[in-house]
Amino acid sequence: MLELAESYSMAQQLTDTVKGKIIENVTANASPHRFAWYSGDPDNYRSLLKGKKIDGARSVGGQVEITANDMRIVLNDGVNIRFFEAGEKLPRKHQLHLVFDDQSSLICSVQMYGGLWVFHEGENDNPYYLIAKEKPSPLSPGFTKQYFDALYDKEQSKNLSAKAFLATEQRIPGLGNGVLQDILYNAKIHPKRKINTLNSQEIDGLYEAIVATLSRMASNGGRDTEKNLYGNKGSYITALSKYTVGKPCPVCGTLIKKEAYLGGSIYFCEGCQKNA
Numbered sequence: 001m002l003e004l005a006e007s008y009s010m011a012q013q014l015t016d017t018v019k020g021k022i023i024e025n026v027t028a029n030a031s032p033h034r035f036a037w038y039s040g041d042p043d044n045y046r047s048l049l050k051g052k053k054i055d056g057a058r059s060v061g062g063q064v065e066i067t068a069n070d071m072r073i074v075l076n077d078g079v080n081i082r083f084f085e086a087g088e089k090l091p092r093k094h095q096l097h098l099v100f101d102d103q104s105s106l107i108c109s110v111q112m113y114g115g116l117w118v119f120h121e122g123e124n125d126n127p128y129y130l131i132a133k134e135k136p137s138p139l140s141p142g143f144t145k146q147y148f149d150a151l152y153d154k155e156q157s158k159n160l161s162a163k164a165f166l167a168t169e170q171r172i173p174g175l176g177n178g179v180l181q182d183i184l185y186n187a188k189i190h191p192k193r194k195i196n197t198l199n200s201q202e203i204d205g206l207y208e209a210i211v212a213t214l215s216r217m218a219s220n221g222g223r224d225t226e227k228n229l230y231g232n233k234g235s236y237i238t239a240l241s242k243y244t245v246g247k248p249c250p251v252c253g254t255l256i257k258k259e260a261y262l263g264g265s266i267y268f269c270e271g272c273q274k275n276a
Contacts, residue, residue, distance in 0.1 A: 002077040004174030005217030006226050006234065007059035008139055010081060013221075013229040014057035014066060014106075017083050021100035023049045023068060028116070031093040035078075035113035039126075042096075045118045049073070049098070059139075061132030061173025063115075072121055074129055077176065078114030082107050083229050132173035138214045148207045152195065163191040163262055166210075175210070177264040178223065181240040183213045184268070190275035191266040197276070240267035 002010065026049045028042035038045075052068035059065075062077040075081055075096075084090055086103035096108040096116045108116055117124055124130070136142030151157065151171050166172060166180045175183075184191055187209035189202065198206065217223055222234030225241050238244065245258040245267055254271030 001062075001176065001178060001226070002064065002075075002079065002081075003062045003176045003179045004059065004137065004139065005179055005214055005236065006222040006228075007062050007064050007077075007174060008137075008218040009221045009234070010064050010229055011057040011059045014064065014081075014083075017229060018054045018066075018100065018104075018106060019056050021054050021102065021104070023052050023054070023098055024101050024103075025099040026050060027094075027097040028118075029095060030097065031095060031109075033095055033110050036095045036110040037113075037115045037117075039117035039119050039124060042116075045096070048118055054100075059137070059174070060129065061135075061137070061170075062176060063129060063132060063174075070120055072117075072119055072124065074115070074117040074119075074124065075108055076115040076117075076128070077174075078110055078112055079116060080109045080111065080227070081229060082109075082231055128170070131170045135170075135173055137174065138172060138210050139218055143211065145204075145207055148210070149203075152203060158196040160195050161192050161262070162189050162195060162206075163266060165195045168262075172210070175214070177266075178225065178241075179214060179217060181267045182217075182238055183209050185240050185273060186213050188272050188274070190268055190270075190273040191261060193273075193275050240269070 026046040028045040048071055052071050055067040057064055057066045064075045066073040084105045090105060091107055094107045094109045098106040157165055162184055167176050187206045217236045220236035221228055223236050223238050224233045225238055226234055240256060244256045247256055249256060249269040249271055252271035254269050256267055256269055258265055258267050
C-alpha cells in the first residue's frame with residue numbers, strides 16, 4: 001500500500017521517468033473491479049488525457065498526483081503503479097493504462113481497493129485528497145514541532161492510543177498503519193499506549209521519530225515491504241514488519257510480536273516499547 005514514504009519516492013521516480021512524454025492512448029476500467037473508484041465516467045479518460053504532456057508528479061499524503069498540462073491524475077494508496085518500456089510484456093489485468101508517444105506504458109492496478117481519478121485542476125472535491133493537499137507533510141518544513149503540538153493538544157486526541165492518534169482521521173495524511181510501526185519503535189512507544197500518558201520528553205521523541213523515520217524511508221525509496229515504479233522493493237529495511245515478526249529485536253533481543261488491533265496488525269517489541 002502506498003503511504004507517505006512510497007508516494008514521495010514514487011512521485012520522484014515518475015518525474016524522472018515519464019516527465020515530457022505525451023499520452024498517446026488511454027484505457028480505463030479494462031478489468032472492472034468493484035472497489036476501483038473513478039472520477040466521473042472512466043470511458044471519458046481517453047478524451048481527457050490523449051495528447052497531454054506529462055509535466056511531473058508529486059506526493060499528496062499517501063497519494064500520487066501526476067500533472068499533465070491542465071489535467072491531474074491522482075492515484076491513491078491502494079493503487080499499484082508500474083512503468084514498462086516499449087516491448088516489455090504487460091500485465092493482462094489493469095484498471096488504468098497510459099501509453100506514451102515512445103510506446104512505453106504506465107499501468108495502474110487495484111487489488112483490494114483504490115482510487116484512480118482524472119480531472120481538470122480544481123475539479124476534484126474528494127475530501128481525502130483535499131485534506132492531504134491542505135495539511136503539511138512530515139517531509140516538508142511546514143511540519144513543525146509547533147504544528148505537531150497543536151495536533152496533540154486537541155481534546156479529542158487525548159484518549160486515543162498512539163496508533164489511533166497517528167493513523168486515523170487524516171491527522172497526518174499518508175501516515176498509515178505501515179509506516180507507524182517503525183515510527184513507534186524508534187520513539188519507544190507501544191502502539192496501544194494512550195497518548196495522554198506521554199510525558200513531554202516522549203512527545204518530543206515521537207515528533208522527532210515521525211520526521212526522522214519518514215525521511216529515511218523516503219530517501220531509501222520506500223520500505224522493503226513495498227514495490228516501487230519498476231517493481232523493485234524499497235531499500236529501507238523495516239525494523240517491524242511481516243519480515244521481522246518472531247525474530248529478536250536488534251536492540252534488546254526480545255522477540256518481535258504481532259497482534260490484531262484497530263482493524264489491522266501491529267508489530268512491537270515488548271522490551272523496547274512499554275505500554276504504560
